[in-house]
Amino acid sequence: MKSSKHGKSISVSVENITPLGIWLYVKEKEYFLSYKDYPYFKDQTLNSIQNVQLLHGYHLYWPQLDVDLEIDNLENPEKYPLKFESKKPLTSHSTGRRVAAR
Secondary structure, eight states: OOOOOOOOOOEEEEEEOOEEEEEETTTEEHHHHHHTTOGGTTTOHHHHHOOEEEEEEEEEOOOOOOEEHHHHHHHOOGGOOOOOSSOOOOTTOSSSOOOOOO
16 A cells, blocks of 8 residues: 655745845756846745746746746756846836737
């Protein structure tokens, strides 16, 4: 007879938030996301950064920030040379998206 594992399986978690960036633990690997490379996390609330979901086994999603990243982006950043740039600093209420003019 096998005993089942206790507790919830954690596939993604925010391990640490530092002045330089955030540490993610995803599928038994650690990743550092610097604010320089991922500025949409800077100056956000702890709750909004910690509320991350792993979708389909490879897609990271922060619903409160409307941020989507694939794990491949973290493992192979050279394949994704485009960096996010904002004309103005983001706040906890802004997503950086523009509203279409009608």
